[in-house]
Amino acid sequence: MADRVLTTTGSARYERNTCMGTREEQLSPEEFGIAARRWLSERLGGQPDTGDLDAIQVARSFQADLYDAGFAGITFPAEWGGQGLSAAYQQAFDEEAAHYELPNFVFLVGLAMCGPTLVDLGTATQKRRYLRSLLRGEEIWSQLFSEPSAGSDVAGLRTRAVRDGDDWIVQGQKVWTSRAQYARFGALLARTDPSVPKHQGLTMFILDMHAPGVTVRPLTVMSGRSPFNEVFLDEVRVPGDAVLGAVGDGWTSALTMLDHERRSVGSPSYGGDTRLSFNSLKLFAESMGAAGEASVRRSLTELFATERAVSLLTARLREEKREGQDLGARSSVAKLTGALLLRQATAAFTEMAGPSDLAWSADDERHVAIDSAIKAAPSVGIAGGTNEIQRNIIGERILGLPREPSVERGKSFAETQGSGEE
Ligand SMILES: Cc1cc2nc3c(=O)[nH]c(=O)nc-3n(C[C@H](O)[C@H](O)[C@H](O)COP(=O)(O)OP(=O)(O)OC[C@H]3O[C@@H](n4cnc5c(N)ncnc54)[C@H](O)[C@@H]3O)c2cc1C
Known part of the structure; x- marks a missing residue:
């Protein structure tokens, strides 16, 4: 068996195979970085022989190896499949990884946005079901927030979810959904109550991207690649236990995910x-x-x-x-x-x-x-x-500057102009 990093909450050990059997060493963040350097150089150094594998298969195989070697989900809780280590270990890994083009970009939305949001807001059942397979690259995730008329103003979204017994029926359209064409699951933001102000009537759901009624259409950009998609949701049935966070509190769920996204993208x-x-x-x-x-x-x-x-x-x-x-x-x-x-x-x-x-x-x-x-x-x-939106947030919430004027304040979503509601 190959040498590998083993972690428990708060500490990392290195299991080294010698001719005398296996030996374990405690690792500081610096030593963890050195172990990462060695592993990355062995795994990615030289010309990787990827044979007939396509990019997604290469990504899956790399992410599984990264996980098994103890370098995926470094700060995720150990109880849900992560390594349970501090940010200093992540920092040490990132510094080594910066020298490589890691072939796992397709997992980024899951690893940096949906996964951490599941840790913060998911039920124990959801965490058990989704987190380990997300970290190991077995299931790709996407984020379904933006719509043709709701980007910066994402709380103005029109995709509706209506109760049907214990389930929900979703109708609407998303856009700019990164890598949705490969995704098995998506974090979907939908309007569940148009009779209250726009930020208050939202709910986040875990969407099965293979469910009947989900159509994903890749959008080709000038490079010739298709990093984004349009996603059409036509009478999609979503089970009641797929709510992520609380019904009607989707804005808190969205802010939780955006908070993770902003730190990651930055x-x-x-x-x-x-x-x-x-x-x-x-x-x-x-x-x-x-x-x-x-x-x-x-x-x-x-x-x-x-x-x-x-x-x-x-x-x-x-x-x-x-x-x-x-x-x-x-x-x-x-x-x-x-x-x-x-x-x-x-x-x-x-x-x-x-x-x-x-x-x-x-x-x-x-x-x-x-x-x-x-x-x-x-x-x-x-x-x-966008940068303008970040500046608005910093101005209002950190510097205490006056809020932007709004004609919508205090009105229900259904009352606001352009809501498309009857
Ligand atoms: C690489 C990439 C990946 C993405 N992936 C995803 C994804 O996976 N899932 C998803 O849901 N979305 C995704 N998006 C969409 C992204 O969230 C939106 O593009 C973004 O929020 C801006 O929305 P918009 O494009 O509709 O622009 P608009 O909101 O129409 O903005 C147009 C311009 O107006 C400015 N503006 C708007 N409102 C204000 C204001 N109040 N004050 C000052 N200026 C303002 C903006 O700064 C911008 O310059 C992605 C976008 C990119 C570029």
């Missing part, structure tokens, strides 16, 4: 090596022979400092959250600074690339990778709430 480890970062730009500068130039060194140093600050902020928030502290709206600060960090990285690249940034040959892998990272960068300022 984190410099989000997107791994596909993201513009100090590491990728340092390599680029070296390959251009420009790493010694004063202006390049200054840009890289500034980028390193900002990246480090954002990374420490997200790690601190993650640890406070794990300890049960109230983060208030501080995840919005992490999200906004993470998005601005990418803007800074794009500017640093443009400056160091100079005229060579204008055109390159299609087989120049280095440039092609950076080009796709630059194209992906603005999306971080949109997903999980």
Whole structure:
């Protein structure tokens, strides 16, 4: 059997196989990082032989290995299949993982958003049923919040869920649903009571994406890929025990998930090596022979400092959250600074690339990778709430500035203009 990391709540051990049998060692976060480095280099170093496997199979196999090696769900509670370790261990892993393009991006919505929300709000039965298989990559999750007329104003959504005995019948449409075409489950936000103000009549459900009436249509973007989908919900029957949180309190469930999403999207480890970062730009500068130039060194140093600050902020928030502290709206600060960090990285690249940034040959892998990272960068300022929305939240909830004026305040959803309700 291979060497592996074993964890119990609060501590990690390394089980090493020697010719004398197995030996166990306690691991500090630093040693955990070293174990992660060794594992990642063995698992992802060199050219992985993926044979005939497609990207989803590769992702599943990697996530299962990551889980079995003790590096998935690092801060998830041990009782629900996680490793039960502190944010310092996650930080140590993230620093090592930043050197690789982990092939498990398809699980991100589950690992970073739906999974932590299940931990916070799920019943024991839900946690038992979903968490371990989510962490091990056996079931992919998606988030069904946004609609054609409800993005920034997600509480204005129109998808309806109406009671039918113990079940609910769902009717409506979602959009921008990341990786729904692969998903087995989705966290669905729907309106269950239009007679109260819009934030009060929502409920979150765990949706079986294979249920009759669920139609997923991929949306192709300019890169030729289909990261998003439209999801049509036509008389979809959802059982009563699929409510995540409380009936009518879906806004709390949504804020819980958005809080996790904002810390995750803001984190410099989000997107791994596909993201513009100090590491990728340092390599680029070296390959251009420009790493010694004063202006390049200054840009890289500034980028390193900002990246480090954002990374420490997200790690601190993650640890406070794990300890049960109230983060208030501080995840919005992490999200906004993470998005601005990418803007800074794009500017640093443009400056160091100079005229060579204008055109390159299609087989120049280095440039092609950076080009796709630059194209992906603005999306971080949109997903999980745009930069403008984060600024509004920070202004109102942290700085105490006046709330935005609203003609809807105090009115039921059905009364508000454009609700589509009779
Ligand atoms: C990469 C990516 C992945 C995504 N994945 C998912 C997913 O899996 N599931 C899901 O449900 N959604 C997903 N989304 C959708 C995302 O949540 C929405 O795009 C986002 O909330 C913005 O909504 P919108 O696109 O409708 O823009 P709009 O809300 O129409 O906003 C348009 C512009 O108006 C500005 N604006 C709007 N309201 C205000 C205001 N009050 N004050 C100041 N400015 C304002 C916005 O900042 C923006 O610039 C994803 C988006 C991206 C980019």
